[in-house]
Amino acid sequence: MAEVTILIDGKPTIVSAGSSLFEALGSDKRFLAAKVNGQLRDLALAVQAGDDVVGIDLVSPDGLAILRHSTAHVMAQAVQEIYPEAILGIGPPITDGFYYDFGNVAPFTPESLELIEKKMREIINAQQKFIRRVVTEKQAQVELKKEPFKLELVSIKGAPTDDIMEVGGSELTIYDNVDRNGKTIWCDLCRGPHIAHTGMIKAFKLMKTSAAYWRGNEKNPSVQRIYGTAWPTKEELNDYLHRLAEAEKRDHRKLGVELDLFSFPEEIGSGLAVFHPKGGIIRRAMEDYSRSRHESAGYEFVYTPHITKSNLFETSGHLQWYADGMYPPMRVDEERNEDGSIKRAGADYYLKPMNCPFHNLIYRSRGRSYRELPLRLFEFGSVYRYEKSGVIHGLTRVRGMTQDDAHIYCTRDQMPGELKSLLNFVLSLLRDYGLDDFYLELSTRNPEKSIGSDSDWQEATAALQAAAEASGLKLVPDPGGAAFYGPKFSVQAKDAIGRTWQMSTIQVDFQLPQRFELEYQADDGSRQQPIMIHRALFGSVERFIGVLTEHYAGAFPPWLAPTQVVCIPVADTFNDYLDLISSKLCSLGVRVEVDKSDERMQKKIRKAQQQKIPFMLIAGEVDQASNAVSFRYRDGTQVNGVAIDEAIRIILDAIKNRSQV
RNA sequence: GCCGCCUUAGCUCAGGGGUAGAGCAACGCACUCGUAAUGCGUAGGUCCCGGGUUCAAUUCCCGGAGGCGGCUCCA
Structure with a gap:
C-alpha cells in the first residue's frame, strides 16, 4: 500500500495513503477533530501528503467549541423534529456554551425546553454520525429551499463571513446526520468541523431562551434563541452549574437587600437607586x-x-x-394667551x-x-x-x-x-x-x-x-x-x-x-x-x-465595611465589659456595635456572619479575667485571649492599611 | 425599545373563581448560655396598579407599572 509523509505535531510521520485523520493520529479517542494546515477539520477527512496535522483534544478551547457547536446541531435537529415548521438560523458556540436561532416558531417555554432536551438525549443515544458533504451553490439552494435563513447565508458566501459557522472558506458544505442503518435523518448547512457522532456528547443542558434579531440587526425579523451548554463530562457540567450558582450568590442586587445597602423603590422610577445607611457608609x-x-x-x-x-x-x-x-x-417660564397661543416663549x-x-x-x-x-x-x-x-x-x-x-x-x-x-x-x-x-x-x-x-x-x-x-x-x-x-x-x-x-x-x-x-x-x-x-x-x-x-461577595474589607466590629458577649453579664472595649473603639473612629439582644451567643455569631462583619469580638469569663477578647473572623477562624490593647491595634491597623481580613 | 417569564407578609416562597398559608425577620415572655439558628407566644396582607368577564376575581381576560433572562444599545 502506498504511503505518504505528513507532519504530526510538527514531526514527519509516515502513514498509508488515504488514511483518515483519525487513523493518522493513532485512532486516539482523545481527539475529536484536527487542525490541518491551520484549519480545523473532521477526523474522517483523508490525509494528503505533506499535511501539517495537529490533533484537537476535547478539553482544548477549539475542542470544546466543536463539541458545543455539534450539540447546537443536535438541539436544532430536536427542535425541528418537535416543531417541523421551525426554520434554522445560526448555531455557533459561545463562551461556555452555544445557542441556536429559530424562525417561524412560537417562543419556547421551560416545558418545551424539557421536551427538546429529551429529544436531544434520544438523538445522542442513537449515535448518529456527522457526515460532511461538499455541495455546489445550486445544490445547496435546492436542498435548502425550505430554509430561507440558510439560503440568505449561501447568497452572502464569499463576503468575509468568518464569524458565521454556517458558511466560510472556499466551499459550501452540508452535514448529514446519519443513523446506524446509514439513513440520513437530518442535515444542516455548516462549515464544520463536527464530532464524529452524537454519542460523543456526554453532558449538556439547555439554559435559557431569548428573542434575538436575525443576524443581530434590529431591522431584521425576530428569531427565537435557545442557549445551552455542553461539557466533556458530567462533572465539568456540574462544576459549571456550581460556578453559576456561586456567581448568583454574589449578585449585588441580592446582597444589597440582604445587607441592607440600597434599593430601587418602584415609586421613584426604574434605574434610580437609594442608598440605605449601611450602603451609605460604604459609599x-x-x-x-x-x-x-x-x-x-x-x-x-x-x-x-x-x-x-x-x-x-x-x-x-x-x-x-x-x-x-x-x-x-x-x-419652564412659558406663558400662553387665553387662545393658547404663546405669549412668552419658555x-x-x-x-x-x-x-x-x-x-x-x-x-x-x-x-x-x-x-x-x-x-x-x-x-x-x-x-x-x-x-x-x-x-x-x-x-x-x-x-x-x-x-x-x-x-x-x-x-x-x-x-x-x-x-x-x-x-x-x-x-x-x-x-x-x-x-x-x-x-x-x-x-x-x-x-x-x-x-x-x-x-x-x-x-x-x-x-x-x-x-x-x-x-x-x-x-x-x-x-x-x-x-x-x-x-x-x-x-x-x-x-x-x-x-x-x-x-x-x-x-x-x-x-x-x-x-x-x-x-x-x-x-x-x-x-x-x-x-x-x-x-x-x-x-x-x-x-x-x-x-x-x-x-468581595459582600464581605467588604474593614475600611469599607458598614459595621467593622461586632462585640458578642457570651452571656449578658459581660455586656458592660464589652461596652468598655466598644466605647474605646468608637472613640478611635471604629464602627462598632455590641450585640445586647436576647439571643444566644451562637445566634449572634450567625447573625454577624450573615452580615459579613469583619471582626467579631467575643468575651466571656475567661477573657474578662485576663483583660482580653477573642476574635472570630468571617472564615470561621478564631484567635482567643487577645489583650484589649492588642485587639484594638489589630483592628485599627486593618482599617488603616485597607487590608482584607 | 424588542421577545419571553415573573410580581402573594420586611425577606424567601406555597396556594388557588367563594376575600390566604409556611419558614426566616419583627415584637413579647421565659431561658443566662464559649464560636453559624433555645423554646413558647403575638402581630403582620389593597395577593403590584387600573379596567373587563362573573352572583362572586388575589385567581380568568385586557391594559399599565416594576422586576428577571436575553436581544439591541451603551457619550
Missing part, C-alpha cells in the same frame, strides 16, 4: 478616600447643578448626538447626562494662563441618562448615577505626560479598592460617528497608546469604539471570580475646547486652545459599589 468611605487621593494628586473640586438650559448641550453637541439618551426636557431645561459642559464653563469663567495648566477639575457629579428600559440592571446600569468625573485641561505638549501619570493614578487607586488584575482597551475612531480632523485623532490616539504601553498592561484594540469627540482607553478589571468589568475611562477631546472656544494665553503671549482629557475612575460611584459588592 462615603469610598468617596472620602477618593477625595483625599485626588486632593494630593493636584485636583481642584468643583460643584455644578443637575439641570441646565438646552443651549449648553447644543454648544457641547450632546443634543445633536445623544438626545435619545437624555431625559426629555422640562419647559426655555427647555435638561437633566444633565454629562458634567463636562459645566466644567468648561468654569474653565472659561475668566482668562486662563499657561501657568495654570494642567488644570484638573474634579466633581462627584450626578448625571441622568434615559437608558432603554430593557438594559437597566441593578447598580451597574442605571438612569441616575454619580460620576467621579474629572476634566483635565492641558497643552498639547503636556498631554502625553498627563495621560501617563493619569493612568498610574487610576491604577494605584483601583488597587487600593482591592482590584489588581487589569488590562486596557483602546477605542479608536469610528469614521461614521465622529467629528474632528484626522491629525488630531492620530495625535491623541498615539498619546493614549504610548501611555497604555508604558503601563506594561495588555492592550486590546477596540476599533471604531470611540465616542464622537475623541479616542479613549478604558481600564478593564477582573474581579475575584474572573469576570471583567469596565472601570475607568480616559478620553482625549479636541472638540469640546473648540465648541466652547476655550483658550489660554501661552508664554509667547498668543492665545491657544487647551486639550481636554475626560476621565471617570469608578465610572460611576453606584456601579463601582455594585462591582465591589460582587468582587
Whole structure:
C-alpha cells in the first residue's frame, strides 16, 4: 500500500495513503477533530501528503467549541423534529456554551425546553454520525429551499463571513446526520468541523431562551434563541452549574437587600437607586478616600447643578448626538394667551447626562494662563441618562448615577505626560479598592460617528497608546469604539471570580475646547486652545459599589465595611465589659456595635456572619479575667485571649492599611 | 425599545373563581448560655396598579407599572 509523509505535531510521520485523520493520529479517542494546515477539520477527512496535522483534544478551547457547536446541531435537529415548521438560523458556540436561532416558531417555554432536551438525549443515544458533504451553490439552494435563513447565508458566501459557522472558506458544505442503518435523518448547512457522532456528547443542558434579531440587526425579523451548554463530562457540567450558582450568590442586587445597602423603590422610577445607611457608609468611605487621593494628586473640586438650559448641550453637541439618551426636557417660564397661543416663549431645561459642559464653563469663567495648566477639575457629579428600559440592571446600569468625573485641561505638549501619570493614578487607586488584575482597551475612531480632523485623532490616539504601553498592561484594540469627540482607553478589571468589568475611562477631546472656544494665553503671549482629557475612575460611584459588592461577595474589607466590629458577649453579664472595649473603639473612629439582644451567643455569631462583619469580638469569663477578647473572623477562624490593647491595634491597623481580613 | 417569564407578609416562597398559608425577620415572655439558628407566644396582607368577564376575581381576560433572562444599545 502506498504511503505518504505528513507532519504530526510538527514531526514527519509516515502513514498509508488515504488514511483518515483519525487513523493518522493513532485512532486516539482523545481527539475529536484536527487542525490541518491551520484549519480545523473532521477526523474522517483523508490525509494528503505533506499535511501539517495537529490533533484537537476535547478539553482544548477549539475542542470544546466543536463539541458545543455539534450539540447546537443536535438541539436544532430536536427542535425541528418537535416543531417541523421551525426554520434554522445560526448555531455557533459561545463562551461556555452555544445557542441556536429559530424562525417561524412560537417562543419556547421551560416545558418545551424539557421536551427538546429529551429529544436531544434520544438523538445522542442513537449515535448518529456527522457526515460532511461538499455541495455546489445550486445544490445547496435546492436542498435548502425550505430554509430561507440558510439560503440568505449561501447568497452572502464569499463576503468575509468568518464569524458565521454556517458558511466560510472556499466551499459550501452540508452535514448529514446519519443513523446506524446509514439513513440520513437530518442535515444542516455548516462549515464544520463536527464530532464524529452524537454519542460523543456526554453532558449538556439547555439554559435559557431569548428573542434575538436575525443576524443581530434590529431591522431584521425576530428569531427565537435557545442557549445551552455542553461539557466533556458530567462533572465539568456540574462544576459549571456550581460556578453559576456561586456567581448568583454574589449578585449585588441580592446582597444589597440582604445587607441592607440600597434599593430601587418602584415609586421613584426604574434605574434610580437609594442608598440605605449601611450602603451609605460604604459609599462615603469610598468617596472620602477618593477625595483625599485626588486632593494630593493636584485636583481642584468643583460643584455644578443637575439641570441646565438646552443651549449648553447644543454648544457641547450632546443634543445633536445623544438626545435619545437624555431625559426629555422640562419647559419652564412659558406663558400662553387665553387662545393658547404663546405669549412668552419658555426655555427647555435638561437633566444633565454629562458634567463636562459645566466644567468648561468654569474653565472659561475668566482668562486662563499657561501657568495654570494642567488644570484638573474634579466633581462627584450626578448625571441622568434615559437608558432603554430593557438594559437597566441593578447598580451597574442605571438612569441616575454619580460620576467621579474629572476634566483635565492641558497643552498639547503636556498631554502625553498627563495621560501617563493619569493612568498610574487610576491604577494605584483601583488597587487600593482591592482590584489588581487589569488590562486596557483602546477605542479608536469610528469614521461614521465622529467629528474632528484626522491629525488630531492620530495625535491623541498615539498619546493614549504610548501611555497604555508604558503601563506594561495588555492592550486590546477596540476599533471604531470611540465616542464622537475623541479616542479613549478604558481600564478593564477582573474581579475575584474572573469576570471583567469596565472601570475607568480616559478620553482625549479636541472638540469640546473648540465648541466652547476655550483658550489660554501661552508664554509667547498668543492665545491657544487647551486639550481636554475626560476621565471617570469608578465610572460611576453606584456601579463601582455594585462591582465591589460582587468582587468581595459582600464581605467588604474593614475600611469599607458598614459595621467593622461586632462585640458578642457570651452571656449578658459581660455586656458592660464589652461596652468598655466598644466605647474605646468608637472613640478611635471604629464602627462598632455590641450585640445586647436576647439571643444566644451562637445566634449572634450567625447573625454577624450573615452580615459579613469583619471582626467579631467575643468575651466571656475567661477573657474578662485576663483583660482580653477573642476574635472570630468571617472564615470561621478564631484567635482567643487577645489583650484589649492588642485587639484594638489589630483592628485599627486593618482599617488603616485597607487590608482584607 | 424588542421577545419571553415573573410580581402573594420586611425577606424567601406555597396556594388557588367563594376575600390566604409556611419558614426566616419583627415584637413579647421565659431561658443566662464559649464560636453559624433555645423554646413558647403575638402581630403582620389593597395577593403590584387600573379596567373587563362573573352572583362572586388575589385567581380568568385586557391594559399599565416594576422586576428577571436575553436581544439591541451603551457619550
